[in-house]
Amino acid sequence: MPNKNWFKGNLHTHTSASERGPGDTAPEHVSEWYHDHGYDFLVLSDHNHRTILDGSDTERARWPHLIPGEEISAVFNEAPVHLGGIGTRELVGPHESDTLVGTIQANIDAIEKAGGLATLNHPNFRWSYSDREIIATHGAWAMEVFNGHPGVNNMGGGASPSTESIWDRVLVSGRRMFGVATDDAHHFQGEFGPRKSNPGRGWISVAAAELSDESLLDAMSRGDFYASTGVRFAELEIRGREIVMEIDPDTDLQLKYTVVFTGPNGRELWTTTGESARFTLSRIDDYVRATVYASNGEKAWTQPVFGTD
Ligand SMILES: [Zn+2]
Ligand SMILES: [Zn+2]
Structure with a gap:
């Protein structure tokens, strides 16, 4: 963007x-x-x-x-x-x-x-x-x-x-x-x-x-x-079928982050930890969206990326 x-x-x-x-x-x-x-x-x-x-x-x-x-x-x-x-x-x-x-x-x-x-x-x-x-x-x-x-x-x-x-x-x-x-x-x-x-x-x-x-x-x-x-992104980009993100970490509280990519039926497609993540939507999945969980309970939700775009 x-x-x-x-x-x-x-x-x-x-x-x-x-x-x-x-x-x-x-x-x-x-x-x-x-x-x-x-x-x-x-x-x-x-x-x-x-x-x-x-x-x-x-x-x-x-x-x-x-x-x-x-x-x-x-x-x-x-x-x-x-x-x-x-x-x-x-x-x-x-x-x-x-x-x-x-x-x-x-x-x-x-x-x-x-x-x-x-x-x-x-x-x-x-x-x-x-x-x-x-x-x-x-x-x-x-x-x-x-x-x-x-x-x-x-x-x-x-x-x-x-x-x-x-x-x-x-x-x-x-x-x-x-x-x-x-x-x-x-x-x-x-x-x-x-x-x-x-x-x-x-x-x-x-x-x-x-x-x-x-x-x-x-x-x-x-x-x-x-x-x-509560969770903020330093970078969040949708490039075609790919979501690319960089979390802006809370260093004061030393928070840790888990990123879950969710597809159809709320199915977990991929989970990763850390402050950067990227994920490319496969041909068979209709959509993907990501949820970030911080270790203090705060969250962020990206908007869904649709396979037909
Ligand atoms: Zn109201
Ligand atoms: Zn109301």
Whole structure:
């Protein structure tokens, strides 16, 4: 990716700007938090509400670049159906239908119509829907493979698959779907803890020409980004059917890294250790994606590379 920079951003965070809450902090201060913690861009994604900040130049300098958006929050049979509308041009609001799949699809369509990228947020929150429903829809840009809210069941449980397994099942069905990590932050006040929705837990890093809506959304729509809960890449390149990576190691904590390349059905194609790895997709495999595991539990996910490209 020549002439590109990596820009770190969070696509999912709440403020106190919308009546439904649930953020505990004003959007100006939420934005300051992200700027102070090294984020380049941010989506203030309140429920069915566009939180748009018009600040002076001095104020803007204390915020990351703000991409407009919204967490479209619909309900089907008491199950929350939440989608991120990233870069939408107008308020989308919830759309309903008489089936679960229809409800998801109606909201994807509405986001597309408003010019945004649609993310499927926290499918395991209240166990609303799974791979079967996702595969029956079309047009969503990405799903949350990690969400930092304590109630979203990223790991799955019982007979319900993890969000990562859901992603693999969607990919093996032939659907192209990217994976994002987000905060879904609500709580910026008081002590931070595992049962609170605190910021800084999940983000994406986008390789884009410049820090603008157009450039970022364009790179995101092509899959030129990775998702992370802490692991960073010094280099990450897709060269045809090959993924080449160099991890930016945390030398303070002396972390060690394991890289797992996953193919169809979540099958492990190759596992390696260390800070550099490369892998070439074989003729028979439909796709490959890589997950990096750090020894402190932090992770990063590359986007899938498809064999038919
Ligand atoms: Zn939500
Ligand atoms: Zn949310």
